[in-house]
Amino acid sequence: MNRTVLYIVFWWCVSAGCLKAEDGSRLWFRAEMTAQAQVKANRESPAISVAVEELEKRWKGGAVHLSLHQNKKLRNLGKEGYVISGEKQTGIHIQSASDLGLLYGAYHLLRLQDTQNDNGALQVEESPAYDxxxxxxxxxxxxxxxxxxxxxxxxxxxxxxxxxxxxxxxxxxxxxxxxxxxxxxxxxxxxxxxxxxxxxxxxxxxxxxxxxxxxxxxxxxxxxxxxxxxxxxxxxxxxxxxxxxxxxxxxxxxxxxxxxxxxxxxxxxxxxxxxxxxxxxxxxxxxxxxxxxxxxxxxxxxxxxxxxxxxxxxxxxxxxxxxxxxxxxxxxxxxxVKNGPIDFQPREPFSPLFGGMKNTALMPExxxxxxxxxxxxxxxxxxxxxxxxxxxxxxxxxxxxxxxxxxxxxxxxxxxxxxxxxxxxxxxxxxxxxxxxxxxxxxxxxxxxxxxxTADEIAEEWLRMAFTRDQAFVTPVKEMMLHSWDAAVNYMMPLGLHHIFAWDHHYGPEPWCDIPGARPDWLPRYYHNAGEKGIGFDRTTGGSDAVSQYHAPLKEYFNDIATCPEDLLLWFHHLPWDHPMKNGRTLWDELCYRYDTGVRQVREFQKIWDRMERYIDGERFRHVQSRLKIQSRDAVWWKDACLLYFQTYSGKPIPYDIERPVHELDDLKKVKLDLKHHH
Missing domain, CATH: 3.20.20.80 (Glycosidases)
Structure with missing residues (x-):
């Protein structure tokens, strides 16, 4: 086979995802474990042994010295804090007041290496925010x-x-x-x-x-x-x-x-x-x-x-x-305490217990x-x-x-x-x-x-360790990740809508759900309150007064329709369908555009991902590609179900420049998922 043919075969392989198949089992530990680094520690313990073993197998630089010290600086960093100093080629020192601090320092040094942030003189001091x-x-x-x-x-x-x-x-x-x-x-x-x-x-x-x-x-x-x-x-x-x-x-x-x-x-x-x-x-x-x-x-x-x-x-x-x-x-x-006052919804305000209880320790869930x-x-x-x-x-x-x-x-x-x-x-x-x-x-x-x-820093780290350090992959995929929550909120429950999920499994939309004898607060209607006059949950001082559980000026900020963030509008307010939004649209039109935006965002994710095929292994590429197809179909399902259902109350047309629904409301109401498929 001549050189030109070999080159073509090679390029076809790369572009067709012939990189070594991966199943994701290695998580963010994909770097080779073939190093033979020199690592010394001034004490012994099970945790220090783990740190030494990890560094010996994975660190590709000069000698690493792990040392337990009780000086004032290290004590101030707490029992899990650490200091990393030195240069990759000439030698690194990791110091801590505890063996666990040394373990965390070792993992951080390896993360710097795996993300290519280990160059030049290192001077890192870290201690955890939460005990x-x-x-x-x-x-x-x-x-x-x-x-x-x-x-x-x-x-x-x-x-x-x-x-x-x-x-x-x-x-x-x-x-x-x-x-x-x-x-x-x-x-x-x-x-x-x-x-x-x-x-x-x-x-x-x-x-x-x-x-x-x-x-x-x-x-x-x-x-x-x-x-x-x-x-x-x-x-x-x-x-x-x-x-x-x-x-x-x-x-x-x-x-x-x-x-x-x-x-x-x-x-x-x-x-x-x-x-x-x-x-x-x-x-x-x-x-x-x-x-x-x-x-x-x-x-x-x-x-x-x-x-x-x-x-x-x-x-x-x-x-x-x-x-x-x-x-x-x-x-x-x-x-x-869960992050929001209801239950892990796509978007919620924070629970007012945070900042409300001053004499009791609270831990976010x-x-x-x-x-x-x-x-x-x-x-x-x-x-x-x-x-x-x-x-x-x-x-x-x-x-x-x-x-x-x-x-x-x-x-x-x-x-x-x-x-x-x-x-x-x-x-x-x-x-x-x-x-x-x-x-x-x-x-x-x-x-x-x-x-x-920042979310950006975390996504960058993870992508570099879990997939590749090639910036042609990292930059677009990171953007996709950073917009993915916003997209989900748009195609599921924009503008502060919440808990309009299907009964029991919480996967698809079921804003019409009505189970005879069920508690009202387990049903979507309790939360969306849609009717001919409008939609939303009135939590203002004239409604349930949930706003008063927040400190001033938040209480007033949420209570006033002029200052309430539009992302939480229907969480705190019940508004008429023709309520004017800040961009000049009516509430109904804005709701339609938000759902449509969510669908378009997921389709854009599909395009971004398909362009990435040459950079990663075929197995993981196809797996994610397949899931994005499901997500794209589900986004349309959410959009159609919610807009067709709410339209029965608003009586208004879906703006004509938005993609038309592809489902009939009566058909969507018959959808019952086999949960085994999703678990």
Missing amino acids: LRLLNHWDNLDGTVERGYAGYSIWKWDELPEKISPRYKEYARANASIGINGTVLNNVNASPGILTGNYLRKVKVIADILRPYGIKVYLSVNFSSPQILGGLSGSDPLDTGVRRWWRDKIGEIYRLIPDFGGVLVKANSEGQPGPQDYDRTHADGANMLADALKPYGGIVMWRAFVYHPGDEDRAKQAYQEFIPLDGKFRDNVILQ LQITQEYLGFSNHLVFLAPQWKEFFESDTYCNGKGATVAKTTDGTIFPHPVSAIAGVANIGEDINWCGHHFAQANWYAFGRLAWNCEL
Whole structure:
């Protein structure tokens, strides 16, 4: 074969995606493990051994010295902080006050190398924003994962403790590399069974594997465990027998797992048992557990996701429930609060509990798994959403009191600060179902460590490590990622619309959904209130008055139609269809254009991705390409369903320069998804 033919074959191979097939199982660890670096440490420990091994196999520069020191500078950086100094070729020093700091420093140095940011003289000082940076697994003991879209659970309870999956160690490594230091192994809708001796011995095996990577294990517990497991007559938190049962059980856990982190509790929420079953408060329940954990240094994470059947606006209920309890919780209790006041919607204002509770530690709960954002079928990069949340000003302490500063210890110094992300991990070979869903796991870890990083920086890092450092790929794909959340909001629920999802599975649109006997606040009509006079939820001082849960000037800002951000307009206001928008369009026309924009954005993502074929392996290229086709079809489904349905109330034409609907409303109302297909 002559040289010209060889060249043509080579070029065809490159352009046809003949690069080595990849399945995504290596996450952001695709760099070759063939280095033989010289690494020395002045101490020994399991975590330092991990750091040394990672550097020896992956660092392609001069010698690296790891040293534990207790000087003032390092102590000020905290037990997980570190300093990196030196030059790649002549030698690098990583210093910390703890072995975990050295581990995080090692991973950061390797990240600098993998993203080509390791040139010149390095002088890096880092310490984490939050003390505890946790994944919450909604994994059940039978192997299923609630709101999991990447296959069954990675925890093989039926095989433990005898058989150990190699994934446990890979999981630990991936999390340590992005600074995650805790994991709640089981679903917040907890089975009491996790606290039996049989299961605790399985938990111990996982804890032993995660420990060298700096990751502590936590468990979700069922509040009725004393009654169900202990045979007591009830689980009243003020009952001495119940308190003794919890003390004994916690002691049993710590004998097996001396560094056990603590418990997560979902109580008196969506049918789960809790202290209110006994006319006690959330503080009574949380404090009972806190007292049992206190001698061991453990914590209670008590979820504030609480709302009761009734006439009160659901968006107000958690605030009403917990504000009267501010200052009544033990100092080892942290309230875990979802980012918004409803439930992980594509767009929500921040929960008014942030900045509302000044004497109680709060930890944000973010959802990495895309329960309301197209599961693992849709490419939606969540860092921009989380950045909007962190940077939202609560005004609880004057201007500049952002959500981040109210929770990371800057404004309200509590003994411990924490943040949680609901994991999107399953046993799928690529971990998350969609190759790009890995970026949300990665982004959560990076933002939990440093919430001042930009979404742009995080996307750039991840793309360079997970795909290629070729800027011809990175730049356009990063732009696609950075606009993907905005696109999803546009084609699903623009202008502050929320919770108009299909019953139960939350995948597709069902604004017409009506289940006889169902609670009103579980149905879309409760939220969109569409009628001939208009659409939206009136949360102004003349409506449900949810605006008054926010500090001035936010209360006035949201309350006034002239200043309320248009992205949250229908969250706070019920408006007529011909309400004039800032751009001069009517509300109805703007709604139509937003839905249409979302569809066009996803089609643009398809074009961008198709142009990238030559830069990456064919296997991952085709996988993402296939998912973008689904996303594009789903965007049209959302647009048609919502506009055709709302049009029955508005009585107005869809603007004629917008693509016509391709479905009939009656046909869309018949769509019933087979959930097995999506899980």
